[in-house]
Amino acid sequence: MTARFDEIIHSPHRLRICAFLSGVDSGEFAIVRDFLEVSDATLSKQLKILAAAGYLEISKPTGRGRIRTWLRLTQTGRSAYQDHAQALRHLVDADLQNL
Amino acid sequence: MVSHEEFDDSDHLEVVREARSAAAERLKMPGWFHPLVGLGAGAFTVAFGLGGWGVRIPAMVLFIAGAILLVMWRQRVTGLAVTVQTGGRADHWAGVAAFSAMIGVIAAATVARFTDLDGVVVLIGLGVAVIVTASSPRVGQALRDEVRDGPIAR
DSSP states (O other): OOOOOOHHHHSHHHHHHHHHHHTSSEEEHHHHHHHHTOOHHHHHHHHHHHHHTTSEEEEOOOOSSSOOOEEEEOHHHHHHHHHHHHHHHHHHHHHHHTO | OOOSTTOOHHHHHHHHHHHHHHHHHHTOOOTTHHHHHHHHHHHHHHHHHHSOHHHHHHHHHHHHHHHHHHHHHHHHHHSEEOOOOTTSHHHHHHHHHHHHHHHHHHHHHHHHHHOOOHHHHHHHHHHHHHHHHHHHHHHHHHHHHHHHSSTTTO
């Protein structure tokens, strides 16, 4: 893991999305929306940015019942998120040392 | 929750911890989930021990179908899909449950094959049910710990 600050992930909403999804294989749209306490439109906008960067996969498996949207960090997204979190940690550590 | 305003780097790390804790909390199963898993394993053990192949094969199909349905149900209720990480504590406890069930099934089949002690087969099934019921929440707790305290959340 290398420390690399990522402007796409750094936005508070997108960081929350990445952190929430980083511990699981995938999560449902409604669960992530409720966690963020935002509207569908706001979440969709953030998801599109992550998906455009290749960090997120959005799938809508068809089957019985209502269609649920599932979100999954791609391998690229996971790596970018881990590198970003590592960079944050380094910044905080450096701040503490400078106190 | 950390405010969006005046968001500094330590706040960002706090956000990471909050998010992972929230995901972990969602994975909590209701209390009846674990005894149900244990009962399923115990019933399968008894059916496999006491029944002929006409019972064993349907029991296997039912057990596998039940396990798949439980996983699908969990995914539907929690809105999260997770897999146990190889080598982690959840993997360890899942291994304990699976190994106990396997030994129980073999023991039950052996006792039934060579003796008429049906009560012993039922006792073995009960033992499997107890061990699996006790292991299942540990798998869940370890899984939540892995989600919450993964390398990124530290």
